[in-house]
Amino acid sequence: MSEAMWGGRFTKTVDEMVNEFQASINFDKRMYHEDIAGSIAHAIMLSKCGIISEDDCGAILAGLKDIEGQIEAGEFDFSVDLEDIHMNIEKRLTEAIGEAGGRLHTARSRNDQVALDTHMYVRRETVAVLREILNLQAALVETAKANQDVIMPGYTHLQRAQPILFAHHLLAYFGMLSRDFARFEGVYQRADIMPLGAGALAGTTFPIDRELVARQLNFQQIYGNSLDAVSDRDYIMEFLSAASILMVHLSRLSEETILWCSREFSFVELDDAHCTGSSMMPQKKNPDVSELVRGKTGRVVGHLMAMLATVKGLPLAYNKDLQEDKEGIFDAIDTVKFSLGVYAQLIRGMKVKKEVMRRAVAEDFSNATDLADYLVKKGMPFRQAHAVSGTAVHTCLEKGCYLQDMSLEEYKKLSELFEEDIYEAISPETCVANRNSLGGTSYAQAARQLAAAEELLAAENKLQEELAQKQI
Structure with a gap:
């Protein structure tokens, strides 16, 4: 035997x-x-x-x-x-x-026992991930608040588009992380269901009290079907899905950080503690943290794909294939927590080069839309104003200058609607201040977004603390 x-x-x-x-x-x-x-x-x-x-x-x-x-x-x-x-x-x-x-x-099987352990572990680690999301959100708010007046180029197609506030840009990532927080809150709810008592697949002949166990372990719900209890891995797939989306957000932030700290942009300088040098080239300061986070994103996405592929053809109830759920989610948990933690440090440690960003928006044509809007406000149809503004840009390109360098006489040749106030209208500060629609980049809207972010942070912190107190 x-x-x-x-x-x-x-x-x-x-x-x-x-x-x-x-x-x-x-x-x-x-x-x-x-x-x-x-x-x-x-x-x-x-x-x-x-x-x-x-x-x-x-x-x-x-x-x-x-x-x-x-x-x-x-x-x-x-x-x-x-x-x-x-x-x-x-x-x-x-x-x-x-x-x-x-x-x-x-009155139990390893099938419902491992399901219980995994539910509890994912539940606890989800709370830890929520804490790290909050930490990075707080770092973004702190940095945005300290740089509320910094103007930078906004981009589409990686081409300069319109002037925006650096704080506005950072708060876009705050919004992404807020959705990540909500997704992980949902993961917690799906992990907060107790499977113990399902036995191997069909329950048990003993007169057990599953509600008592659930109360002891602080579970809000109990699986109502024993087959579902031992075979459900939805909460793991949800965790990996939420983790993948979160890592994609961090990867996008990484790409921008890598661009911003390059000599070509030079918008920010990363702290030495978050960079490495070259073994050959003494001048190098490499943004390794951002590059690693960008690289590890594929790893987490891979774990999601692996889990989906593992579960897709499994009959009910338990199959040994489900043992493959552990290594992927363990690694994803470690990767996400590390990436969030190190990024909060990076954001808090980076130096924002205000004058470089301001010079960038003064030396481009990102105020061309505002020139068109100026004419529209004086009665010209937008399509005609768009054409006039485009002609002004073409004229500047031929002369090797920018819109603010054109003389009023040159503007008058394009339209008699132009007056001396055109120069104020196309200054970067005015371009930013006038974008005061709800959610826009104006100083007033950025301040409003910061206040809303701080209010949301307080609510998220309260929820995370409540969930943390429920862990065994």
Whole structure:
């Protein structure tokens, strides 16, 4: 007979290569806290339902807490032969307290046990991701607030388009992160459903109390279908989807940061602590953090694709394929938390080159729309005004100057509607100030957006703290 804890019907031990191949302990051991917390709740429920004795329950709880202490002290030797975190802990528990340890697994399967652990782990790590999103949002608000009067070129097609406030640009990323926060809040809700009590797939013959376990572990909901409980990985796919979108946002910010700190743009300078040099070229200051975040985005997106492909053809209920859910989400969690944390530091540490940005908007044609708007406000149809403005740009290109360098006489040749006030109308400050429509880039609108961002941050912080307090 096999010596494995499930080996009663087997006459041979598992081949060593197969054992190594199917074991998950090397990565699922990070869920030891969730596994022990779930087992404690399960043991208490078994005792209260009269399924195990109070004495056995007491021995189990003491043994599990002792094992948790050993793991946290680095004194626990994990065994590949025991496959996973569940069997490693149960084996050590049985060795420590005897028969009582063998009663812990009554009325549960590793199928609903691993589902419980993963739900709890994803739930807890989602709260940690929310905290890191808040930290980066706060960094964006702080930097925007400190640079409220900085004007920069706004781009479409990576061509200078219209003058905007640097604060307005940063707050666009705040908006993206706010949607990320809401998505992860949704992930939390889908992870906050308790599967324990589903057994292997069909429930159990024992008179268990699933509501009691849910209350102990602070779950808001309980799966109503045992097949769904052990096979559902939607919350993992949702986490990876939300993580992928978040990383895409960080990748876009990375691309802009890389451009901004290049000599060609020179809009910002990154702190030395967030850059590296070249082993060959002494002058180099490389934006490695931004490049790595941009690169790691593909890794997280890959984990989402892998999980979708893994689940797409699985029949109900549990299949060993589902073990593949762990490594991808563990890596995605680590990557997202690191990327958010390091980016908050980068944003807080970068130096904004106000004069370089101001010079950039003075030496381009991003005020051409404002020249057209000037004529429209004096009664000219927009399409005609657009053509006049385009002609003015063409004239400047031929002369090697900019719109503010044209004389009033030259403007008059294009339209008698031009007056001396055209120069004020096309100054970068006026161009920005006049874009005062809701959500626009004006000084007043940027101030309004900052106030709204701070208000939202306070609400998000409150929610994150409430969720954090619910974790076991």
